[in-house]
Amino acid sequence: MAKSNTKELDQKKRVLLEEFGKEQALEKLQTMYDIRAFEEKAEELYMLGKTHGTMHLSIGQEGCAIGTSYALRRGEDFLLNHHRGHGHTLAWGGDLKPMMAEFLGKETGYCRGRGGSMHIAEVERNNLGANGIVGGGLPIAVGVGLSIQLRKTDQVCIVLFGDGAANEGAFHESINMASIWNLPVIYFCENNQYAMSMAMKKAFNVEHISDRACAYDIPGEFVDGNDVFTVYDAVKRAAERARKGEGPTLIEALTYRWKGHSRSDRQAYRTREEVKQWQVKDPIPRFANALIAAGMLDKPQLETIQAKAHEHIEAALAFAEASPEPDISTILEGLYA
């Protein structure tokens, strides 16, 4: 983003904050802290040996989760995401209790303990789930888009994926089909710069993944993924286009994954300095500072929000820990309808 745009952006932020209103702005901030606290607790539980499998933490990427979800009709539009998806489900309005229960593999979890960290979904609110296969949700988005078009509703489908997914063949097939049929799909690439260890710089010859939009003759936009406002604004415009039948948009949001890919990652492919540089760009204080500057938030309120996030997580954990394990007698359930 060029420096000369700073003033214009500030103006845009003011307009957007007016649009949010104080209550919703604070709710967004609360959700960001909730996501951060959930991820930190997830990591802690793993370290304590309380979880069974791995997990993919989205710490540092909360700006994308919040900016995308709140720009859409959460629960009415459709959401597809991938394995780093805890934040997406929470931003979509997911409940921390069944989230945490699913993470711990409990019967009360969103997926009755069958899905786990990588496959959290809330189907009844059109969150069609996280996907453990890189790019696996991309072709599915075509089908959801077709369904919306055939049912003649003004819903949209957003599919969130990482930079790694943009190099799967499914990326091409999916965007091409959405483009030729003008499907109401928002392709949101959360570029955290590493596909496991493969640096984006090594895996692409284009400067921006969004540059690929021109191959499908659709709009492509590159935004700062750590800025809730720019993410929100881009997704909102993409949704408006989609709802008018003007087809898909490819948005690339640059962000950074603070933690390793998963628990086995020793992060030999990047430097501590690089991680520190990005931690300075933490999306949460950036959003909080904007609210303070706008007079919507003060320090004590901020501390209350932070404390509440931890209370929310502790309550969710208590619920999850008190919940029963799935009964072995139910092992075959849910295969066929």
Next chain:
Amino acid sequence: MPETRELTYAEALREGLQQVMEQDNRVFLIGEDIGVYGGAFGVSAGLVDIFGEERVRDTPISEAGIAGAVIGAALSGMRPVGEIQFMDFVTLSMEQLVLQAAKVRFMFGGKAKAPFVLRMPAGSGTGAAAQHSESLENWFVHVPGLKVVMPSNAYDAKGLLLASIRDDNPVIFIEHKLLYKTKMHVPEEMYEVPLSKSAIVRQGKDLTIVATSVMVPRSLEAADTLSEEGIELEVVDPRTLNPLDEAPIFESVAKTGKLLIVHEAVGTGGFGGEIAARVASSEAFDYLDAPIRRLTGLDIPIPYNRNLEYHTVPQVENIVEEAHKLVQGAY
């Protein structure tokens, strides 16, 4: 309509598609060259004129995209019917079918459903050689969460297709190229042939044949030949390979004491092994008075040359010969 009304297998499928699309707006067709072209084997011929390009949707050559399209549409309230032009090409859809369609319901705790049908023609006999003649049904049988249906005649084709479209699960619907032109009486009204129900298509006392797809008419022809010698074959068509209705197979084997399994797909890792294993571990085992035999495609790709192709998969005379041997105690 008179009882004598006959349709081909392809016409029966088309009639079923048309009727269900007239009745249910959620049903739409999607695939390569299914519109004006009418489908590579003509199954959807003319349907685009009735229902338009939105509901009979031609796609780019994107098999993963087609699979994703039916999954996503099914997850969000539609009942799509996709077509993969040749079963061979479904290898390009496997991630979507195996890792998405088959698992989405289970891994979301039974809270999602993906009611779609993906049709595809399998089989050799058309000189299409190694990459257009595969019979890959057992790849799907091996994936819990998918249903695998293989109609062997025009009546079943329509009835099983309608049942598959109304089913709330992903159905892999495997047709056979050599069956498309076979004719028989097909009722005009909509009817369902239930999934997971094996059919005894011919009753006999001397030997049970379990056959799938094009091997069912071949087994019936073999049964006619052997009947002239006084040997009576019982032919069982599972119709749905998974979930399998196994009881009629066990009952038939208990009656005849002999089992021959016939399919076109290669033998190694084939569906016949599953049938053999289930019979061998069932109560029917006690009634067997000969080894279970399999007659399958050779363990090679389908060759182009007419004679080589012919000899790669079971033919009527092979079934007659093998049945003879079993009945006469050669094993």
